[in-house]
Amino acid sequence: MQTAPNPNSTQEIVRIEDDRTGLGIETLKRAFLDNLFYIQGKFPAIATLNDYYMALAYTVRxxxxxxxxxxxxxxxxQKARTVCYLSAEFLMGPHLGNNLxxxxIYEQVKQAIEELGLNFEELLEQEEEPGxxxxxxxxxxxxxxxxxxxxEIPALGYGIRYEFGIFNQRIQDGWQVEITDKWLRYGNPWEVSRPEWAVEVKFGGHTESFTDEHGAYRVRWIPHKVVNGIPYDTPISGYSVNTCNTLRLWSAEAPETFDFDAFNAGDYSRAVQQKMASETISKVLYPNDNLTQGKILRLEQQFFFVSCSLQDMIRILERQGIPLEQFPEKFSIQLNDTHPSITVVELMRLxxxxxxxxWNKAWGITTRSLAYTNHTLLPEALERWPISLxxxxxxxxxxxIFEINRRFLDDVRLKFPDDWERLGRMSLIDESGERYVRMANLACVGSFAINGVAALHTELLKEGxxxxxxxxxxEKFNNKTNGVTPRRFMVLSNFRLANLISRKIGNNWVKHLEELHKLEDFVDDPDFRREFREIKQAIKQDLAVYIKRTTNIDVNPNSIFDIQSKRIHEYKRQHLNALHIVTLYNRIKANPDIDITPRTFLFGGKAAPGYYMAKLIIKLINSIGDVVNRDPDVRxxxxxxxxxxxxxxxxxxxYPAADLSEQISTAGKEASGTGNMKFALNGALTIGTLDGANVEIREEVGAENFFLFGLTADxxxxxxxxxxxxxxxxxxxxxxxxVIDRIASGFFSHGDANLFKPIVDNLLYGDPYMLLADYQAYVDCQEQVSQxxxxxxxxxxxxxxxxxxxGKFSSDRSIRDYCEGIWHVQSVPIKLEEYVQENAGRMIVS
Structure with a gap:
């Protein structure tokens, strides 16, 4: 590897050192080599690819x-009003490219790295994705x-710093195999630990009531276990602005990590037992909750990050000298689905x-601070916890919760007298068998706003x-249709198309996606259509090379790239797609010379580890592929x-390589979807049902540019x-x-008629997601796609x-809707140059 040449003069050295975070090529190269030397402790002769990535990441950071x-x-x-986004999940993706x-500074950094003799793309690829x-x-x-x-909206994201993220998936003999996701094994250059802001979180034990010095009834919680929450902060940069917000993720630690008495007594296991038990809370994303221990850990996780986050907000109030009574004026808290619903109760307790x-004062603060986003129409996905647990x-x-419920049911009785069934349905406690706490009901009662994430979804929530x-x-209900960021999912991942668009209409569309409508002026321009088509073809060729390298399967870049990539679930109906593949295969077997438009069916997605039927669908897809891909009749x-x-x-x-986007969930089951938006934004045409955001996508792009099939939700x-x-x-x-008989016969399973029997029986004797009812409409619609x-x-x-x-489906538009309709928060521009001049040389810690 070649290192950067030394500057030619003392003046140059001084200039570079004075401009430590400058953006000149030579400054970037010097900073990169400094980070390699001073942070990684390496020099080029012994540096690994990861060392180079880390040095680059620190340079950008x-x-x-x-x-x-x-x-x-x-x-x-400014004591700015702040949005606090509470979510059990933050699937950020790699940080380096997005921050560039x-x-x-993408081009400057790329040039600097390549002048040092390094492969820039390899360094981008080296980053471990936080799963x-x-x-x-x-x-x-x-x-x-x-x-x-x-x-430029003041905001904090709050979640959990899972030591092990969602599993890495491997396919072995057609089956999903879960591999531990050790995303932190080489360190994380993007985070900063803030141990001085640690908080304590209590679990278990019992409560004691007493009367305080003012004669008021009070309750003291005597916990069985206390865990420390340590915040790790990640900077979140805005596009083409100076704003850089914070994602604050909490890691669990034991207050005392080592028991010397146990160690000295020779009980080495017990000496670190408390540390291991405490840190389990933030160990892994979503433990399998088929067993009681998994349920306990999942509830512990949810309460842990909620309690940490609320205590952190109170710390910020105290630091800024804002009275606790003004909590709702300072913070607007968004609950991202039911996972953070315990916020209602923990804020009351605090x-x-x-x-x-x-009580009344605390309840007023709570219900003016919290808003709830619902992300599901599946009743079984609305979390509930056994009372005993x-x-x-x-x-x-x-x-x-019992007290909230008592007061709430009194209000229900006043509005709906003598409607005992309604009381049972709305109660925060499910009394129908084993008693459960209903977390969605709790979120609805404790929040001032409740929103769905697509127009149809919100209406179905109201009706269902x-x-x-x-x-x-x-008055609480409203809709906020989801959106996606064009920065990652166009500018970064589809730079060829992004550059073409910018050459034609300028680059203002990156922040104002609605300006994409200007492309309609070029739809009749044959040169533009040719260039657009050539870009898609080049991207497909790149993906074909990747597929060959990773699977050893040759695919035809001139075929339809028909892609369904999303979580594997019965309601998303990957197996309906599979039935269509078998249909085409059967037609070829019946007539090998039949005229069929060539297709490459691409699937991607993970099944929950405990979801057997989803795993069997993955096996079915791979088994069909094993037969179809090697049958000489298919040619x-x-x-x-x-x-x-x-x-x-x-x-x-x-996403950039797709010709056809499969959005084929059973109508009335998908809340919104965002993959459907990313595919369409990159030029894929959609085949889909009238479900989730498909409805609004079809309205925007035009019915003639959308392949619609299937039953409606009604x-x-x-x-x-x-x-x-x-x-x-x-x-x-x-x-x-x-099709069904061929799968049932064992044709795709080496003669084993039992392997796919659960799928066949599910379709023939129940079919809860109505694949058979939609089958013919789907196959007919796919024929329209081919034509x-x-x-x-x-x-x-x-x-x-x-x-x-x-343009409607930018997350910028979604956030504007939230700001105006729920959060009532204003932008706060950051004036960077003024700050640098006024505060040169002064270290500031917030």
């Missing part, structure tokens, strides 16, 4: 810090943090038990799972590829009420029957119009 510190001080001085884009989420929920939270910073407030872990909180609460509190016209370990890096590679409901019988479809549709793709000029026009009309 140094250039963030000026903005980060300035932002924190500005917010503190947002800081506007701190499962999928859409965590990815949305990351997009929102990006937009909050870009829009205000009453730790700060001496009476909840009371064992959080005895004081159970008492407060939250209907009682809508009738009780209609390469169909290829099936399951790309393992779907994550943000994976997504950045796949029709799904009507069929269930009427008594849905999947066997009617099986016996009345010979092509469908052949449209044969006319490449028409397809390109449709693709361009999809890009041009996706």
């Amino acid at each position: 140094d250039r963030l810090f000026k903005r980060w510190i300035t932002t924190a001080e500005t917010y503190g001085n 884009i947002n800081l506007g 701190l989420g499962n999928g859409g929920l965590g990815r949305l939270a990351a997009c929102y943090l990006d937009s909050l910073a870009t829009l 205000l009453m038990d730790e700060h001496g407030m009476e 909840f009371g064992q872990l959080l005895p004081r909180h159970l008492e407060i 799972v939250l209907r009682d609460f809508y009738e009780m509190y209609p 390469g016209r169909l290829k099936v590829v399951f790309l393992e370990n779907y994550n943000v890096k994976f997504a950045q590679r796949v 029709e799904v409901y009507a069929k269930k009420v009427a008594g849905y019988n999947p066997m009617d479809y099986y016996y009345s549709n010979p092509e469908l029957k052949l 449209a793709y044969q006319d490449q000029d028409r397809w390109t026009r449709m693709s361009i119009l999809n890009v041009a009309r996706m």
Whole structure:
């Protein structure tokens, strides 16, 4: 490796050292080599690829810090109203490339690294992705943090610093195998530990009531266990602004990490037992909760990060000299799904038990501070906890919940007299069998706003799972359709298309995505269509090379890249896609010379470790691929590829390459979706049902540019009420029957007729997600896709119009909606140059 040449003069050395975080090429090279030497402790002859990545990451981080510190001080001085986004998941993706884009230094840094003789792309690829989420929920939270910073909104993201993130997925013999995600094994250059801001979190034990010196009834919680929460801060840069907000993730530690008495007595295991037990809380993302121990740990995790975050907010109030009574004026707290619902109770406990407030005052503060986003229409996904488990872990909180419930049900009785069934449905306690705490009900009662994440989703919430609460509190309900950040999912991951767009309409669209509509002026320009098509083809070629390298499967870049990448779940219906593949395969077997538009079916996604049916669907897809890909009759016209370990890096590679985006969930089951937005933004056409945000995407891009099929949510409901019988479809549709029979026979499982029997039986004797009812409409719609793709000029026009009309689906627009409709917070611009001049040489810690 070549090192940077030494500067030619003393003046040059002084200039570089005075400009330590400058952006000149020579300054960047010097900073990079300094970080390699002084932080990594290496020189080029012995440095590893990871050393070079770390040195580059620290170089970029140094250039963030000026903005980060300035932002924190500005917010503190102005006592700015702040959004606190509480989420159990933050699927941030790699930081390096995104920060280079947002800081506007991508090209300078790339040039500096390449002049040092290093491969810039290799360094980007080296970054370990923080797998701190499962999928859409965590990815949305990351997009929102990006937009909050870009829009210069004071904000803090709060979550858990899981030592091990979501598992790494490997496919072995067609099955998913989970591998530990050791994302911290080489360190994390983007975070800063703040041990001086540690807080204590209590668990278990019992409560004692007493009367204070003023004669007021009070309760003291005597815990069984205390855990320390240590904050780790990550800077979140905004695009083309000086704002740099904070993601604060909490790690669990024992107050005393070593028991010397036990050690001296020879009990070496017990000497570190407390440390191990405490740190388990932040050890792994979402433990399998099929067993009681998993349920306990999951509740511990949720309470842990909520308690840490609320205590941190109170610390900030005290530091800024703001009275606790003004908590709602300082903070607007967004609960990202039901996981942080315990916030309602913990804030009440802190205000009453730790700060001496009476109930009504504390309740007023709580209900003016919290807002709740619901992300599901599946009743089973609305969290609930057994009373026995909840009371064992959080005895004081159970008492407060009972009191909230008593007062709340009195209000329900006043509004709906004698409606005993409604009381049972709305109670915070499910009394129908084993008693449970209903966390979604708690969030609805304790929040001043409740929102869905797509227009259809919000309406279905009002009509379905939250209907009682809508009738009780209609003023609380509103819709905030999800969005995605164009910085990561266009500028960074699809630079060819982003550059083409910017050449035609300027680059203002990166912050104002609605300006993409200007592309419609070029849809009739044959040169623009040609260049647009060539870019897509080049990206597909790149993906084909990646597929060959990682799977040893040859795919045809001229075929339709038909992609379904998302979490594996029955309601998302990856197995409906599989039925279509078998249908095409059966047609080829019946007539090997049939005219079929070549397709490459690409799948990606992880199944929850305890979700057997989802894992079996992965096995089915791979087993179909094993047969289809090697059958000489197919002659390469169909290829099936399951790309393992779907994550943000994976997504950045796949979204730009897609021709067809599969958004085929059962209508009324998907809350919104954000993958559908990312695919369409990158020019993929959508085949989908009228579900989630598909409805709004179709409205925006035009029905003629969207492949629609399937039952509506109302029709799904009507069929269930009427008594849905999947066997009617099986016996009345010979092509469908052949597909099911071929899977059932063991044809795709080496003659083992039992392997896929659970899937076959589920479809024939229940079919809860109505695959058989939608099968024929789906197959017919896929034929329309094939015909449209044969006319490449028409397809390109449709693709361009999809890009041009996706402006609504920026996360910037979503955040503006939240700011105006829920949070009532204003932007606070950060004036960096003024700060640097006024505070040169002064260290500021917030």
